[in-house]
Amino acid sequence: LEAFDGVRVRSGALEAFAAALLRDAGASETGAAGTARALVDASSRGFDTHGIRLVPFYRDQLIGGRIDGKASPTVTRPMPAVAIVDAHDGLGHPASYRAIEEGIAIADTVGIAAVAVTRSSHHGATGCYTIAAARAGYAALGCTNADPAVAPHGGIKAFFGTNPISFAAPLPGEAPLVLDMATSSIPMNRVLLRRDTGTKLPPDVAVDAAGEPTIDPHAATTLVPLGGAAWGYKGAGLSVMVELLCGPMTGMVHGFRRKSLGGPDFTTPVPIGHFFLVLKPGAFRSREAWLAMAGDLVADLRAQPARHGEAGPQAPSDPEKREAADRAVRGVPVDRATWGRLVASAEAGGIALPPVEAAG
């Protein structure tokens, strides 16, 4: 974690504030609500990279016209267990929540659903949608394609997006388990941040222009897949799986063939595909039996012996659960640079600022 300097805002107030800023940029009531929900959900669970700090990024795209803030996702069911959500070049977040809703409705009927989201846009953290399914009692797998930032294994040039895979499932008596991982070791943002701070990169996560591994953030041009120089074919393989689920299933070209999400042009749609699976645990065994076994697995995992001096094994999302509990009490942190941008937009649009909890 990088050192924090900023303000803290209660999640409810932050969500309303984010929604107002998105409406101000042209989003519909429901589009703004769905996007604010996802961003504050991510921030509430500690995913600051994919949380409230992205509001200006979506505002730029809404104001520029790349994203149609008034678009409303439509759904078709080409086969009984399959849905296609067409986001119509609108916000990716409400389209992804819509995909989960539809997936749940289908899974209730037939046991599992596959939902492809087409003509979408950047949807923040994929885990926001799989966790929504898990909170409702379903297991879910989700992935999205993204801008090229990761070289193929043995390559030198960005080809894959960080192509995240997220899996979430309900647990008995506690918040769902959520895995939400890039198929690279680190995101490109980390490289940019380390350039600013002058700190070295960890070994074996990035290469220079010649494809040689480097820990110099200024020399690093491209990430490498999870697994690094020796085992990166595994991370790359997962990335190919994500591309095949998010591209051919949705009709959206893979990241390498389409325009970048970065500016300065924010006028033309840059369509993205997402892919979700929703499974009904009760379709396989009784819901209670399913939950009991999932609980046993996680309990056994948490009880494993730890390396000397370390905290010990955890289940995926255990650290985020602690962070979420802390943020529920102290408010969601908003870093100073993001807060400054949000305040400037709010003042320009005549939007009231949310109450600030504390400055630390």
Added chain:
Amino acid sequence: LEAFDGVRVRSGALEAFAAALLRDAGASETGAAGTARALVDASSRGFDTHGIRLVPFYRDQLIGGRIDGKASPTVTRPMPAVAIVDAHDGLGHPASYRAIEEGIAIADTVGIAAVAVTRSSHHGATGCYTIAAARAGYAALGCTNADPAVAPHGGIKAFFGTNPISFAAPLPGEAPLVLDMATSSIPMNRVLLRRDTGTKLPPDVAVDAAGEPTIDPHAATTLVPLGGAAWGYKGAGLSVMVELLCGPMTGMVHGFRRKSLGGPDFTTPVPIGHFFLVLKPGAFRSREAWLAMAGDLVADLRAQPARHGEAGPQAPSDPEKREAADRAVRGVPVDRATWGRLVASAEAGGIALPPVEAAG
């Protein structure tokens, strides 16, 4: 690749030989055929660790009574898109092929299928089943749980199996793309082999009894998840996903709670769960459009610039495709130790040996 010393046998002859050896150990005609098909498919594609060399392992379990060679898998469909294949403590390979068949039938009707395999046994390489679906024109995801061999991230003691994930999909005009990867960097067999050969391990793939990373194969007691000391929580997260799909969905306890597959007791069933998804590409877009996009992705990937002096980026399973082409011409290699075991069993059972192609 380790140096090869052994014989080569044509795949068809090898499959018939393996089936005869399995029948001799008590497998039914169809059980032996399904198992031999999977083992020789794996060997034909270069997966020697999960190929013909496992025949004695399955014979031990059949003869000991752990695996009921006469069991025939039965199928139920609790919901229209979900099937449960009960292997009845029989061979895992025919049960897994049965799961794919059922998955295809379901996917043809509703677009996607989830198939849980319960009361199964070790099924060899999971990719044998996903590739079977892909050869028939479907995309498939498969996973299986396995004996504990991998410490949790930050742990010191084996908890997870190598818990493989396999994904396969059809490609236009060539064999399917197949990813078939353990969620650890290497298998435990590699450690055992390096103990025999006195060779160091690669860095960051195993730990000693105190949980410290080691490259000494004799000190190494446990593998670590893909990602190693820094990013192993990702490999561990994927492993948890595999456990949740193969355990609670099938009713089979996770590896940490059940008996090991190793001997010497081969009398009692050690039930294992597998989990498969089968997707019909034509359910999302036209089959032709789907294949064209998948082909574009793979073509773009193969065309990526290579690091100086290296062969350059490949698609998953490209190396196996080259190996398969070579083995189709020269025969499937069987290492000398395995061949000796197979010959001894064949002579004891009065089974004719297959013609041997060449001794190199």
